[in-house]
Amino acid sequence: MSGCIGGRLQAQREAAAHVASKAGWQRSNLDAGPFELVSFAPQGLQRTAVLTVYIEGDGLAWINGSTPSLDPTPLNPLALRLALRDPSGAAVYLARPCQFVTGAQRRGCQRKYWTSHRFAPEVIEASSSAIEQLKQRFAAERLVLVGYSGGGAVAALIAAQRRDVMRLVTVAGNLDHRTWTADLQLSALDGSLNPADAWQRLQSVPQIHFVGGQDGVMGESVVESYRARFATGPAPTVRVLPTFDHHCCWVERWPDLLGEAGL
Template identity: 45%
Template sequence: MHILVLATLAASLTACAAQDRSATAESIAATAGLRRVVIKTGPFDLTAYVRVRDPAQPVVVYVEGDGAAWRSRSEPSQDPTPRHPMGLRLAGLDRSPNVAYLARPCQYSWGSACKVAYWTDRRFAEEVIAATSTALDQLKATGGFHLVGYSGGAAVAALAAARRSDVLSLRSVAGNLDSEGINRHHGVSAMPASLNPIDVAPRLAHLPQTHLVGGDDKVVPPFIAEDFVSRLGDKRCVTITRLPKASHDDGWESVWPAPIPICRSP
């Protein structure tokens, strides 16, 4: 009896937490005029918040971070939906005519493919990047895309950009641009089932890009972006912007939106 009561209570608390996180997202989106849609990509239903006022213009697409992926260093959560969705907050500050926000698999939308692996060791797996690319296809941006990725969302954005010809620029915010480098730095397990964005860096050398790093970021230290940039080869299209007082999840909204990057002349 006690076990049943505890299980019921735990389920109720989980449901309440999910409702609170969804309510937070809805509030942020409503203030910015973003409308919720669910994009079916095959294995995953990806939650998006979208505002399109001029379909002929590019769409600025924000990819959310890893969210509430872990309860502790060794215990994954049962729901990766972010408590404080920084990617959505940044999207809400963007006054471009066309803005879209993409949550990661199993954030806000649950489905049969939702397994813990997709917010832990498979969070950058081939099927995740393919689903993101499918979602971009369904946004139908005739003017192309400007991609923005926060934290782990930067890995997804970079990996998706490397396989598309319609991405016009890339901006990362506290971006995980070398997942294996971060794992080594923190002494956690490698992710052999995931793709690593630093491996596709040379294919992005032509793409205008800005990487914003926090001087006080203990989760994704600035050297991660520096290592990524060192792999690009040609540096004319890339800048690193360092915010000395920014941490991993604080200090970004005050400087947003960051300018869309351009390539420098030879």
């Protein structure tokens, strides 16, 4: 089984690089402290006042209900596909720790970082460091963070720590992992920060959260639990797409949904 999955992951790494390269995007590896994080960015992008950063989901965290994966590289990197559909020309992609890396690039890659500690403080700090490097590279002044699934949690937790995030957008985002694990009877993410607990620091961040009405992986209860935490001030905007699930049909509709997000 591991050999078969390893072959699929290698094929997916090559496929992702090919899709990005075909679109004129170039890979770079960012030194983010305990991890080396992979990014893709348009080759022609030089300077932009506002940089949109797409953050990948959890990827292949588990092979089955009891067996964690050896490598969390996503078989379907949906956040990358969303980034490639962004019409602004000022979007970049950021993978999660241990995704798309091999050999010495896999430093710090303990299984806990795609299971119980997937949103650990050191993960958020490393991801924010990588984003800062991208911001400096493109001389950006402000950021838009777009997170898919578990990448939505990372995006929210980063936005809670920074003061340069002008908009937070999530797609099927894991914004309250305690509700998520309770709903699906999964192991608690005991080593992870929870975005819902950071609601006070997110009050000033304009945000919209897209949810699929048919999503059996990250249901509406997760984002509603998050929104309910905003006891004062305006609650975050939630947009439910009745026929969408965890994977369909975000990429196809993405330019239109960006318009709804004011981007």
